[in-house]
Amino acid sequence: MRRRLTGRVVLLTGATRGIGRRVALALQSHGVRLAITGRSEAELESLAVELRKTGTEVAVLPCDLTIASARERLVADVVAKFGQLDILLNAAGVSSFGEFSTSTEEILRKVLEINFFAAGELTRLCVPQLEKSWQAGPADWRPAVLHVVSLCGRVGIPSLPEHCGSKHALVGLCEALRCEFERHGIDMLMVLPGVVRSDDLNRHLLRNEGKIYLNFEGAQRPESVAKTVVNALVNNRKETAAGFVCWWAWFCKRAAPRALRWIMAVKVAKFARRNTG
Numbered sequence: 512m513r514r515r516l517t518g519r520v521v522l523l524t525g526a527t528r529g530i531g532r533r534v535a536l537a538l539q540s541h542g543v544r545l546a547i548t549g550r551s552e553a554e555l556e557s558l559a560v561e562l563r564k565t566g567t568e569v570a571v572l573p574c575d576l577t578i579a580s581a582r583e584r585l586v587a588d589v590v591a592k593f594g595q596l597d598i599l600l601n602a603a604g605v606s607s608f609g610e611f612s613t614s615t616e617e618i619l620r621k622v623l624e625i626n627f628f629a630a631g632e633l634t635r636l637c638v639p640q641l642e643k644s645w646q647a648g649p650a651d652w653r654p655a656v657l658h659v660v661s662l663c664g665r666v667g668i669p670s671l672p673e674h675c676g677s678k679h680a681l682v683g684l685c686e687a688l689r690c691e692f693e694r695h696g697i698d699m700l701m702v703l704p705g706v707v708r709s710d711d712l713n714r715h716l717l718r719n720e721g722k723i724y725l726n727f728e729g730a731q732r733p734e735s736v737a738k739t740v741v742n743a744l745v746n747n748r749k750e751t752a753a754g755f756v757c758w759w760a761w762f763c764k765r766a767a768p769r770a771l772r773w774i775m776a777v778k779v780a781k782f783a784r785r786n787t788g
């Protein structure tokens with residue numbers, strides 16, 4: 512199935528920077544109408560200026576997604592502005608890089624709050640509107656919810672315990688909803704990036720004290736992840752590992768899980784050697 516996006520209303524979270532911002536820019540050529548959200552209004556406005564240059568219709572709707580009433584207002588505002596909602600594309604999230612034994616309950620709860628609870632609750636809120644979109648659309652139209660998950664949703668990576676917990680939970684939710692949502696005509700899609708170059712690591716990470724060697728310099732560009740996200744949406748890919756390294760690790764988890772655990776251990780040892788040598 513190929514999803515034609517022209518004229519469709521997309522609610523995009525995490526649009527202020529990083530992957531979400533690049534997804535907004537990549538969607539321009541598909542003729543969507545965009546509701547963009549995140550907490551920083553200034554960053555949303557600057558993105559809206561860029562999008563409007565190419566004639567894209569944009570609504571700037573700043574929102575802290577961890578607040579229930581703000582989520583409800585967000586969905587209501589999208590419908591008030593555009594009269595419909597056809598796609599929820601969730602790219603909001605935070606991470607924490609550090610060992611679990613020295614982390615805190617506050618970090619664990621903060622990561623779960625945005626990466627899992629907000630993602631789940633926003634999905635629930637959008638169901639009635641997405642179902643309406645399905646019922647009102649042509650026979651070949653299917654609305655969708657696409658979550659930008661992470662390789663951490665399929666593989667347990669040392670020094671990313673909170674992120675892995677939140678993303679495994681989100682993957683589980685998506686897989687359960689995929690079957691449930693059949694009767695609402697809604698597709699559940701997931702894109703799993705590996706390590707991605709961040710616009711601002713200090714805002715992305717609640718903590719940056721990880722003890723594993725990760726190649727941040729060689730990390731994927733957010734533009735390339737955005738391209739994968741848009742492809743997954745257009746071609747209705749249920750689960751897409753973004754980039755070769757991520758695909759390889761994702762495949763290895765299924766085909767040779769012990770080998771993957773060994774590689775993780777090597778990376779932890781490599782970090783320790785670099786920091787003692």
Ligand SMILES: NC(=O)c1ccc[n+]([C@@H]2O[C@H](COP(=O)([O-])OP(=O)(O)OC[C@H]3O[C@@H](n4cnc5c(N)ncnc54)[C@H](OP(=O)(O)O)[C@@H]3O)[C@@H](O)[C@H]2O)c1
Nearest residue numbers: 525526527528529530549550551575576603604661707715
């Ligand atoms: N970067 C990576 O290496 C990587 C790898 C795999 C998966 N991912 C996942 O990909 C997604 C995007 O990551 P990224 O690299 O683009 O991160 P990023 O550059 O830090 O952007 C995160 C986005 O989430 C928004 N956000 C954070 N907390 C929010 C809240 N409480 N309410 C509303 N919006 C909030 C931020 O906007 P405001 O701060 O303005 O609110 C920002 O737009 C996340 O789910 C992340 O877990 C990232």
